Amino acid sequence: MRKKITKSLFKNLNSEPEFKEQSNTEAIELKKQDISSRLDQNLATFKSIFSVPLNTDIMVREFTIRSLNRRAFIIFVGTMVDLEHIKESIMEKLLGNEQSSTKIQDIVSFPIAKMATNIGEITDFISGGITALFVEGDSECYLFETTKIHGRSIEKSDNEVIVKGAKEAFNENVVDNIALIRKKIKNENLIVESKVITKRSKNSVFLVYEKDLVNDELLLTIKDKLASFNSDKIIDLSILEQYLEEHPRSIFPTMLYTERPDRAAAFIEEGHIVLLMSNSPSCLILPTTFWALMHSPEDHYLRTPYGNFIRLLRFFALFIAMFASPFYIAITNYHVGMIPPDLLMAMAGSRERVPFPSIIEILMMEIGFELIREAGLRVPSPIGPTIGIVGALILGQAAVQANIISPIVIIVIALSGLSSFIIIDGSMNFAIRISRFLFVFSAGFFGIYGVMALFTVGLFYLVSLKSYGIPYFAPMTPHFASSKDLLIRHIPIKEKFRPGYLKPKDMVKQRKG
Template sequence: MFKKLKKIFVSNEKKQEEPNPNNSKEKELKESSIKRQVDANISLLKEIYNVPENLDVKFRNVTVGGSSQKCCLIFISTISNVPMLEDNVIKPLVNNKEQQKRVPHILTVSNIRYAADFKTALLEINRGNAILIADGEDTAFIIESANFKSRGIEQVQNEVIVKGPKEAFTESAGTNISLLRKRLKNENMVVESVKISERSGNEVAMLYVKNLANEQLIGKVRNRLQSLSADAIQNLPLLEQYLEDRKISLFPTILYTERPDRAASFIEDGHIVLVMDNSPDSLIMPATFWSFFHTPEEHYLRFPFGNFTRALRITALFISIFASAIYVAITNYHSEMIPADLLLAIASTRERVPFPIIVEILMMEMAFELIREAGLRVPSPIGPTIGIVGALILGQAAVEANIISPVVIIVVALGGLTSFAVSDISLNFTVRLTRFLFILASGAFGIYGMTAFFIVGIFYMVSISSFGVPYLSPMSPKYKSSNDTIFRRLLENEKFRPGYLKPKDIKKKGNEA
């Protein structure tokens, strides 16, 4: 019986592994060259696009006035600018009077490119451009007519600031590149396109300043993009998971931002920015720990105000990570560190609670995370209600039922509240997860367990790199830079670009005396 089942499974696997003859035929058609006969090209393209079943793929036959040359315009109506094609392609061809004039010279479009094979022509059609094939021509004329629908430029949703620009990226790569070029009026800024998937033909735009960015870094990012093997990568959050060095690490190594001003500032320092259709954001690489910790507003505010917000964020970061863990460690192992009156108050609140302190903390931490997640997923008008019901009513009910002590609710609420001060999404998840690890370490070994785990964490952060750049640089190892790490400097004292990027020009010329 087992042998029969094995034969069935093996035969099924062999059938699945056998190449599909239809796929090989389609591949052969796509790799063929453009023919001089219009009718032969039309029949082949109709076969590839499954016309007439495929409704939005249009074939517009045109006879050139004057020469009576047969032409055909092929485009996808839902992603192409049809009025532009009508005005600048079809009307000039029909109204032409000169017999000897070639098709490219008749068209009134701004730019015409050429395709010698169907593979190139199909790629352009799928991008929203139109292809014009003419009788007697062995190349197709590519007419730029892409017109993808997208929402307009709106305000930033996640990286909200009070002082500074409010524009955010959209799902259109062209719009996002325009927002960056508006801020970087530099002829050396390069927008390089790289194809990253085979079946869906997804492309990513790689932006950098040619006379600033390190060539080895550009080559490393380009090679990693070109080496991807995937059928489809639809947006940047998916691409980020393909590109990162350590895929299961808690610490992010690629910076995600939806702010054009932030991306532009990194490009000016010699970083590389990735922009892609379907993604209202950008990826910045390489990224250090400090780039996740900083926010754009700290430089928009005056020097004392910016550093004040950084001090608040540092304090919030440590409170969020260590508050619950310190409470568990002190009450379980180091009660002598607490004043006698406070110790008696804590003991009295826990007199009727049946659970150990670590179980209380973990229960409340998990409840807080559930409330936060529920508030994000429900419709926006209900979100605040979920927070109020979960935090106030359930918390009060748990205290009155002697399931949780009031001090635990205070400690957990303080840690959860301070975690919102960490604005970066990836670093925020890191803080939330490491908080649970510190709670377990303190529950097992007290302050000594927390200290040991913290040291191991620092060792681990030192070992991380992002595209060859050490994670804690320029602090460790030390590099020549503006030292914008824990606290920012006066703007006129930020004279250098980050040395760990090895830029071609490390000094900011605007700061020269």
């Protein structure tokens, strides 16, 4: 008997659970219908849809319009609207007006955003912060743009800090973000197009581009990609980025993520497409190349010699961040003859009492540095920098005194870590940090030959990457006509062309005469 019970128990545990699908057919069919001209029926319908009175932030107010002598009601989400505007510009006008009038537009002082008849469409508007007015005998609903969602004000950028240039950054309010872009591009050709990309949450993404510049084929490709999503919710731009990626398993990013409106405006003026979402204090720029990820907006704000100096320093830091640790391992293990005799004797003396091979030293310190970096980011901001500085000093000094790590390794790791901070793009920074570990292992097993072999394979891989049809290293390879803003930039008056790889409708941005 016990064996039968045990077998039955294991059978139930191993079998897949049965989920009964709850049918929502009635609600779906209801949303496809139009509203009725009968007020009581509309009131019952929308109370049922929004679960009133169970849903406490859904406000319904019934009243009589005196000038029309007709019953009406308004419905809105109380936490997403401007209550003062509703009271002063809608309710008081409808209740207090005694002059004979046949149109709602002539009574209220608040502009009517739209009129709608479909129940599903009206439901989506109400959920987004729109106030809906239903009047007895009317087969249309009056919609008022009363949305007011509280959030952060426009502040400085935390992640893309620059010394010279605009300081304002995007916030979580998409209306503010669009206004920041429009403030910089005062052009009637600037299009802000909205698309709903999720079924249940009704999240919208906004495509921002200039219709007289953007390539129509590129725009259609991105729209088709957005339309192909089959998800209930995509609540943030960072999640949308993962849906849009053409190489989701690649450690190198193919989309530019920025929280600076001036940077977004500059890319729009070149023919790129910018994606915005509500609740996201940033934007996505499509398509993206390697050079865009390595450039900083400050490169253009500074005078050309200063900007080029910082840019060359950034590319130099890229190689130090990736190759300082691998080269140290390769030279000390396999290519000792490359080190000058005096330096070799100094290194041998510092490593005399260290029990570990150089690759173990490097890995221990690299992992320790990453732990300190992440700890400094995650702890509360007042003590974050303190933990980073004190942790690095204490651990480094203690490790050297305990003869676990040689002093020169501390120098190598510190130089490598500091260089990685100069890479401004967060995704590219992660790619460099992960690549460094791969180069460390290749140097530990095969020396310089392993490092160069991995570098060659990685270069071939990067050349093969594309961002929505645009080669990763364009316009260097393959070559396209452009302003040649790659390793160095020319003076602004010499930058006459937009990027040719985007195939914009207007290639020339500066004309003679």
